[in-house]
Amino acid sequence: MDLAALRTAVSGSVLAAEDQGWDAARNSHAGLGRPDVIVRVDSLDDVSEAVRFAAAGHREVVVRAGGHSAWCTLDDGVLVDLTALDSVEVVEDPDGGALVRIGGGARWGDVARVLSDRGLGISSGDTASVGVGGLTLGGGIGLMVRAWGLAADQLVGAQLVTAQGEVVEVTDASHPDLLWALRGGGGNFGIVTRFDFRAHDLSGVVLAELGVSGNARPILAALRDVLADAPRELTVTFMDVPAMDPNAPAGASIVAVWAGSDEEALRAALAPLLTVEGVVLNDLAARVYPDILLDHPVPEPEQQMPGFLGGNTLLPELDDDAIDALVSFRESTPASVLLLRSLGGAFGDVPQDATPFPARNATWFAMAGAFDIPGLVDDAQRARLEEAWAAIEARGAGVYGNFSTTTDPAFAERMYPAGTMARLAAVKATWDPRNVFARNHNVVPA
Known part of the structure; x- marks a missing residue:
């Protein structure tokens, strides 16, 4: 596997098994994974380059944000580590209130601290080190679920790198079916590099x-x-x-x-x-x-x-x-x-x-x-x-x-009703027809 071109194109780091820091980079709550290569991205362009590299070599893409997939080590494929994309920005919502733009590598503890200082909150996971990305894309049953719903229910937009390495801004106005799929359909449709949430007032x-x-x-x-x-x-x-x-x-x-x-x-x-x-x-x-x-x-x-x-x-x-x-x-x-x-x-x-x-x-x-x-x-x-x-x-x-405690691809059939799965499969066929993003509870393209 020739990594020279990828190392030249990426501003972050590209690690293989012989490189210093490999074991630390591949460790997670599930233990030591065995990916083919790890790309620790520093920018949006890095994510696109990593996806293009994987697609060109017909390799699967594995995404890490928080790393809390406790029963699934990240083996084989190209591991795209989003840890450095951890920005948290609060902006005014044109419809009133506040919008929070969160990098795909951010973790909920850091997000909660930024929002708490502003008297705001988002229903998140229970654990500070859980990644915003994995929790949200899977739905997100948090400590405020009865007050505000799922983490995904508060999602109003996203920035996504597609299976072709292209960058798409996703909203209900621009790509309603894709945003629908991101609100609980898992990591099947691309790599989300930024999540846009509507925040809630929270005094404590x-x-x-x-x-x-x-x-x-x-x-x-x-x-x-x-x-x-x-x-x-x-x-x-x-x-x-x-x-x-x-x-x-x-x-x-x-x-x-x-x-x-x-x-x-x-x-x-x-x-x-x-x-x-x-x-x-x-x-x-x-x-x-x-x-x-x-x-x-x-x-x-x-x-x-x-x-x-x-x-x-x-x-x-x-x-x-x-x-x-x-x-x-x-x-x-x-x-x-x-x-x-x-x-x-x-x-x-x-x-x-x-x-x-x-x-x-x-x-x-x-x-x-x-x-x-x-x-x-x-x-x-x-x-x-x-x-x-x-x-x-x-x-x-x-x-x-x-x-879930299984990595069996068939488990996705138990997660979604038949009509929902059919709709997800149609969205998948549009955005990832070759199933590059298969290392999840996989939705097979229709």
């Missing part, structure tokens, strides 16, 4: 942390009932994790986030939950939004991710049977995790066909899985867990690609 947030003990079933039922009529400023997350990570205390907990600075409003909304046995309020205080984002540093290269037996689903109804199935799954295996996040509110206001994201009728997002650790899980247990999860997923109306 209130965070409540609740301890949970005993049988989780009545607690989750009470949490469901509270959220059925709660103001949309409230989004809650239930988490039950094993004693595996020293950075994450073992056991069950509830985190409630209020979009705004009204502590008494959050206290009032949670009051019915605090009457339930096993629930205790540990903390409730006003914060600035950047301070509530989690921080998960990249693991050491030799720390490989374990297998994961389970998945996620978008539940139209969290009824008692669904609660029992989820809690039973967690109880059946010590090395397992259970997560639920409330939906509804602004998430449910968006018409189903307005974005590719599935299941706008969902009221809860649920994820459960057992860690497939050699010596702890045998074949019989794997079969039992896979069967149990399949029954849980069948209760849902769709799955969330950003929390």
Whole structure:
């Protein structure tokens, strides 16, 4: 592979396996990837050159922003690292309010800090180091999902490098079908080098942390009932994790986030939950939004991710049977995790066909899985867990690609309804007919 011309054309760095800094450049949350070449871009032109190089050699393009694809190392192909494209610019929206133009390599913690200083916010991921690009293109279920919807719901424009290396400005006026596809259709259509979001006024947030003990079933039922009529400023997350990570205390907990600075409003909304046995309020205080984002540093290269037996689903109804199935799954295996996040509110206001994201009728997002650790899980247990999860997923109306644990290309068929997939495939055929951008939950060109 002759990299001389690419190195001449690119202002950033081009790395191959024999180059200094290779291991650091290929490390991610999933471990050490094995790409053919890494292009650490410094400019928009660099992105175009990298895509043209890949297309000319019939190589696939792999894109990195935050690097949080925890079950998928970046192997083979041309890895385009957008890290340096991390600008965050706030401008006046002609329709009123503020627009935020964010580079494709930016991460949500940096974005939140810039916006917080201006009294603004965007519903983002939970973790500071998560990339803006991957989260948004997959939809983006964040801590403000009931207040403002998905990250993708706040997307009003984008700058995109196509499979031919050309630069396109994407808006509802210029390329409505392409912008529709970017609001949840994944990285199938090009490399987004800039995202344009409509921001929201945000004076601050209130965070409540609740301890949970005993049988989780009545607690989750009470949490469901509270959220059925709660103001949309409230989004809650239930988490039950094993004693595996020293950075994450073992056991069950509830985190409630209020979009705004009204502590008494959050206290009032949670009051019915605090009457339930096993629930205790540990903390409730006003914060600035950047301070509530989690921080998960990249693991050491030799720390490989374990297998994961389970998945996620978008539940139209969290009824008692669904609660029992989820809690039973967690109880059946010590090395397992259970997560639920409330939906509804602004998430449910968006018409189903307005974005590719599935299941706008969902009221809860649920994820459960057992860690497939050699010596702890045998074949019989794997079969039992896979069967149990399949029954849980069948209760849902769709799955969330950003929390998927498989790299199987066929998984995309489970993410989108047939009509949505057909529309995505038509957009793909227009913008990437050779399927250069196939290293994702792939939509095959129509």
